[in-house]
Amino acid sequence: MADRDSIFALSTPPGTGAIAVLRLSGPGVGDALEELLSGPLPPPRRFSQRALRAPDGELLDRGVVVWLPAEAGSYTGEDMAELQVHGGLAVVRSLLSLLASLPAFRPADPGEFTRRAFEAGRLDLVAAEAVADLVAAETARQRRQALAGTEALTGRLAAWEGALVAVSARLEAAIDFPDEDLPADLLARVRAETAGLRDALLAASYEVALGERLRQGFEIALVGAPNAGKSSLLNALARREAAIVHETAGTTRDVVEVRLDLAGFAVTLLDTAGLRAAAAVDPVEQEGMRRARARAAGADLVVVLFDSEILPVMDHETLDLVDDRSLAVLSKCDLEAGGAMAPGGLRALRVSAKTGEGLEALQQRLAERVTDLCSGQGDALFNRERHRAALAACAEALERALAAREPALMAEDLRVARSALGRLVGRIDVERLLDSVFREFCIGK
Ligand SMILES: Nc1nc2c(ncn2[C@@H]2O[C@H](COP(=O)(O)OP(=O)(O)O)[C@@H](O)[C@H]2O)c(=O)[nH]1
Ligand SMILES: [Mg+2]
Incomplete structure (x- = not known):
């Protein structure tokens, strides 16, 4: 990761405003900030008012600088900085061209900050999509759904994954130690839990139609x-x-x-x-x-x-x-x-x-x-075709598991079910998904 590009973007809309926010992320941020401030880094995670200067010493603006080193926890999991400057075209342009001239830096792609946060494991793919939804939200209900998506959907998925792992573990125990003193009703319990999960996932796949609306x-x-x-x-x-x-x-x-x-x-x-x-x-x-x-x-x-x-x-x-x-x-x-x-x-x-x-x-x-x-539905709804497909695939695998004639075949179907959920949160088949997910974003997020 050390030789990874550092990225920068104007995170506020282009044009004239009272304040503009520029964001920087990557291994080169500390050096860039020292250069821009012609001096030492400010204390981490604090607002500091500082002069921002070109390499020849010319004053570009005085603004608020926030230094967010990776080890103190940042959005992307990398070293980051935020510059809150006067939102005039000339100020912003001078800072953007200065940053672009630094060899370690390049302009961020749409959604790249969030993509890095995902790659650093700071949020899963469903939560990353919800970030895009929050930025795009135009109405109160859209805002609520997006906010719920950043946490509650992840929670629902984690609960299902936990239950699936537990069911699989019980089944593996029955397979590995058939002669041991296992509870007689173990398989019946595995089947009941599998059926419960199948129903929950199927119901979740149906909610996508409304979530999407x-x-x-x-x-x-x-x-x-x-x-x-x-x-x-x-x-x-x-x-x-x-x-x-x-x-x-x-x-x-x-x-x-x-x-x-x-x-x-x-x-x-x-x-x-x-x-x-x-x-x-x-x-x-x-x-x-x-x-x-x-x-x-x-x-x-x-x-x-x-x-x-x-x-x-x-x-x-x-x-x-x-x-x-x-x-x-x-x-x-x-x-x-x-x-x-x-x-x-x-x-x-x-x-x-x-x-x-x-x-x-x-x-x-x-x-x-x-x-x-929407009556009777909460805010945390799965809301993309991608979600529906993964939830349905998981429910189908569980259905097959219930129909399996042997425990070993059932265990295989449970593994398929787990990987369908893994795809949903972005743990499996990630590369194939990322470009399509992050294309929806705007630059600077
Ligand atoms: N008095 C009155 N005329 C209307 C009203 N709504 C539409 N019109 C008129 O009805 C005609 C057709 O309207 P329009 O909206 O183009 O109808 P459309 O063909 O159904 O789209 C136009 O001459 C409008 O001015 C209304 O509420 N009151
Ligand atoms: Mg008409």
Whole structure:
């Protein structure tokens, strides 16, 4: 490790700010810091206010310097330093080019600090992914899930691994000492514990669908007839003109997406082409309708919009989309002449994108529906396809272990199960995984 590159990065966003933070990690950090400070290293893990100088002695900035030697514990497990400097372009640029000119140093790749922390054994791969999620979190629920992921997921995995090792040990004892005085029910116990673990892992693999939605956002599709007011509603909820609104029917063809924070949940709202009899429209609009149906089919919730203006005529293209995943909404309620004409038996919220009436109630109802989708689930959810595949592989190996006819074959399946968990935390098959995991990161983390 001694000849390993030292890395540096601007860890705050580029641009002008009050303060910018630069991070350094690697064996060359102590020397670089002495040079930059033209003097001795500050005491470890303390804020020290120091002058930062170029090699010719020119003052670049006065800032806060924190020296984090490896032996005192640092994020990456290597010698590290943090420089908190004035967040001006010239200050930052001068420091970055000075660091780049040091022979031992190079700019960090995305996620490289966390990758080094993982390689030093300071966190496992699931926790490293959660760090990326925390940096990317836009809503309260995403933040909670990411924070839970940095510790609670690791805890759940450790408990399963511990249980698996214990089961394997008992089974090996039965294999190695068949004639010894082993408890008669040993094998029965091994089987019961294996079945319990299989159930737990299978359940965990199923939670990934929801975990992934919480991490990446739920999808809510707006559907309805042309001119029902879908694009206007999307714009009103997004508070910006994201989609073109026009009285011409068939204006929207592509699916327009906007990100919303709905009571702490990340949501992607989809505006779609209006649905009408396909024979009447041109090929481009037909493609738009195909996309609208496809995205609505994949969405977590569907808002089905009915135009108050044309009530009580209900168009059947739209009515067909009402099911238990959908929420019926009456648009343009400002145009309703003399009170609502309730369409046959349909319970619908009334909104106006023009006056804003009903928008808050709609948001509240959508938030309730999304909350329902997560009911009973804690924050620490597995949330990646990678997780699902490993958990399912582990559960399958346990299933095979239960079906094995001989203890020796069962033991082999338990080993396969352990290695599936080992892959999940990044102990096995590591090289293959690392690039794809750390690609998600930003530079400086
Ligand atoms: N009065 C009124 N007009 C609306 C409302 N929402 C949409 N419109 C009008 O209805 C027409 C179609 O709207 P648009 O949002 O493009 O509908 P889309 O085809 O479903 O996307 C436009 O002329 C809009 O100005 C509303 O809440 N009140
Ligand atoms: Mg539209």
